[in-house]
Amino acid sequence: MSFPWAKHYEPKQPLMRWLDEKLPLPRLVYNSIGAGYPVPRNLNYWWNFGVLAGVALVCQIITGVVLAMHYAPNALVAFGSTEHIMRDVNGGWFLRYAHANGASMFLFVVYVHIARGLYYGSYKAPREMVWLLGVVIFLLMMATAFMGYVLPWGQMSFWGAQVITGFFSAIPGVGETIRVWLLGGFAPDNAALNRFFSLHYLLPFVIAGVIILHIWALHIPGSNNPTGVDVKGEQDTVPFHPYYTAKDGVGVGAFFLVFALLVFFAPNLLGHPDNYIEANPLSTPAHIVPEWYFLPFYAILKSFTFNFLWIPAKLWGVLAMFGSILLLFFLPWLDSSPVRSASYRPKYRVFLGVLLLDVLVLGYVGGAEPIARNVIMGQIASMYYFAHFLIILPWISRSERPLPLPTSITEAVLAKHGETAHAEPALAH
Amino acid sequence: MATVEEAIPPGANPTRYHEEGHDPRRRDFINIAAVAWAGVGAGVIVLPLINQMNPSADVLAQATTDVDLSKIAPGQAIKTIFRKQPLFVRNLTPAEIAEADAVPVSSLRDPQTLEQRTKPGKKNWLITLGVCTHLGCVPLGAGEGENRGPFGGYFCPCHGSAYDTAARIRQGPAPLNLHVPDYTFTSDTTVKVG
Numbered sequence: 001m002s003f004p005w006a007k008h009y010e011p012k013q014p015l016m017r018w019l020d021e022k023l024p025l026p027r028l029v030y031n032s033i034g035a036g037y038p039v040p041r042n043l044n045y046w047w048n049f050g051v052l053a054g055v056a057l058v059c060q061i062i063t064g065v066v067l068a069m070h071y072a073p074n075a076l077v078a079f080g081s082t083e084h085i086m087r088d089v090n091g092g093w094f095l096r097y098a099h100a101n102g103a104s105m106f107l108f109v110v111y112v113h114i115a116r117g118l119y120y121g122s123y124k125a126p127r128e129m130v131w132l133l134g135v136v137i138f139l140l141m142m143a144t145a146f147m148g149y150v151l152p153w154g155q156m157s158f159w160g161a162q163v164i165t166g167f168f169s170a171i172p173g174v175g176e177t178i179r180v181w182l183l184g185g186f187a188p189d190n191a192a193l194n195r196f197f198s199l200h201y202l203l204p205f206v207i208a209g210v211i212i213l214h215i216w217a218l219h220i221p222g223s224n225n226p227t228g229v230d231v232k233g234e235q236d237t238v239p240f241h242p243y244y245t246a247k248d249g250v251g252v253g254a255f256f257l258v259f260a261l262l263v264f265f266a267p268n269l270l271g272h273p274d275n276y277i278e279a280n281p282l283s284t285p286a287h288i289v290p291e292w293y294f295l296p297f298y299a300i301l302k303s304f305t306f307n308f309l310w311i312p313a314k315l316w317g318v319l320a321m322f323g324s325i326l327l328l329f330f331l332p333w334l335d336s337s338p339v340r341s342a343s344y345r346p347k348y349r350v351f352l353g354v355l356l357l358d359v360l361v362l363g364y365v366g367g368a369e370p371i372a373r374n375v376i377m378g379q380i381a382s383m384y385y386f387a388h389f390l391i392i393l394p395w396i397s398r399s400e401r402p403l404p405l406p407t408s409i410t411e412a413v414l415a416k417h418g419e420t421a422h423a424e425p426a427l428a429h
Numbered sequence: 430m431a432t433v434e435e436a437i438p439p440g441a442n443p444t445r446y447h448e449e450g451h452d453p454r455r456r457d458f459i460n461i462a463a464v465a466w467a468g469v470g471a472g473v474i475v476l477p478l479i480n481q482m483n484p485s486a487d488v489l490a491q492a493t494t495d496v497d498l499s500k501i502a503p504g505q506a507i508k509t510i511f512r513k514q515p516l517f518v519r520n521l522t523p524a525e526i527a528e529a530d531a532v533p534v535s536s537l538r539d540p541q542t543l544e545q546r547t548k549p550g551k552k553n554w555l556i557t558l559g560v561c562t563h564l565g566c567v568p569l570g571a572g573e574g575e576n577r578g579p580f581g582g583y584f585c586p587c588h589g590s591a592y593d594t595a596a597r598i599r600q601g602p603a604p605l606n607l608h609v610p611d612y613t614f615t616s617d618t619t620v621k622v623g
Contacts, residue, residue: 159566159587162564162565162566163564163565163566163587165565166563166564166565167564169564169565180483180484181479181482181483182482183484184482184483184484184485184488185484185488185513186484186488186512186513186514187513187514187560187565189488189513191484191485191488195482281510281513281514281515281567282508282510282515282559282567283567284566284567284568284569284585284586284587285586286569286586287586288566288586288587301588302588302589302602304602305589305601305602312604313602313604314562314563314564314602314603314604315604317602370588370589370601371589375589
């Protein structure tokens, strides 16, 4: 499960020795995120974002558990109890703003984490399972974030629930039955709100469980690195602690700085004012959009405005939206290039940049009015999104000529500092 | 498949088992039957867990809505509630009726005439659910001064579905016309929906 030169856990105090014999939990931590886990020595700051996602999840669970002490999941009083938290509960405004903006922070660092994986080929063999579990975590996060957004029972909450559960009504034949089953009624109401609260409380712990599997699967081959070259020997790695605990500490500091800026200076920047109006089943907000982190997928949903191949536009939109995420499950096999890091893949690097731009365009379209210009822009951007994964990526992974790879991580690191691998014999044993 | 040897309990005299011809398949059968029955039990216990999510009795209780039409002038529409969903009641003007009738039915995504969507002799009373058939938003157009979209009926602001004066889908992602619920005229000016 780890490299042969990994440090061994040797408890010194009698108490720790006793504990190690009865329940080797400290040993597990030591080997997972302590000095017992050797990590490539050349990780850059993009490798902070996995730890940051973990930090964000912990923040969400802590603030969420205390918010649940004051919130009432009943359609008659849910909106009022949210306002009660904001106005009456001691420091309640801080807890709720931290939880709402914490969701944005969580999704943001996860998006960076995914982009890191895409750039450095972290999804490729032997780390396919790490990637697959990551996509599962992402799907769980989306479900959790959606259900959490419904809880304040504002206008955006209500209509978000209406639209998102409406996706299921697109399924031929049984769709409407499934939608009614999910909601426990014909429109979002108390039954839906209660079950969303129950699941919103449950899913973060499921996410935590899948994260453990994600890290377990990662520790079998060990971490990827910016060169994408495999670890060849001890000189290529450093122990996770103290080297990367310290480096991650810097990232955690920056994370909380941005988080604090949002919570204390712009707590409603990423929200919608309509959600401070209580849910009204008779009036749809003039401009209904999901939270920023769902906008690219929402744009793909909106892009299908015509029936095609006997499948109605609505079903196409829903299929494409779910497809855009499920496609990620196949990524390790769509990209057949043996080179992992995009630093050595001149063509892939360009197309990945275009994809990033494309997702930003989708994000813009997702939040924009459905006028003709935006719809066409969304349609082109959606097509490109699918083309990237289904056509461009399989094609360039076969045709491109990668740049010469360094023979080892150590060589790459020393070359960067103008030295050769032989200049430091102390490390190369 | 277990052998005779495996079927012999530890400490028992093996010759007895061989001589008496104990059939190891009998133990396999009991094993499979027990596990299968436990599986059936697990499957059955899932049913109430799934069923509890279906609409409860109070939600299902059949509600009807009475609508007084006398206050709705031609060209006006009202929004009311039917089974917790918005209901649009519109008094069409002769111009709107003519506009709806002028559309060739074969050109429609969900082909229906205005006659099929109204009651005989009450062609001006268009009663539909105010639920967009795309993803369930409430279309605009029933309220005073709301955007009625390019076809003069209803316009859904969520994803740009446009309905005509007969509330038929004409443009945008929605697959069907606005749903016409069951209703009857209890008098010339009142309607019972549901």
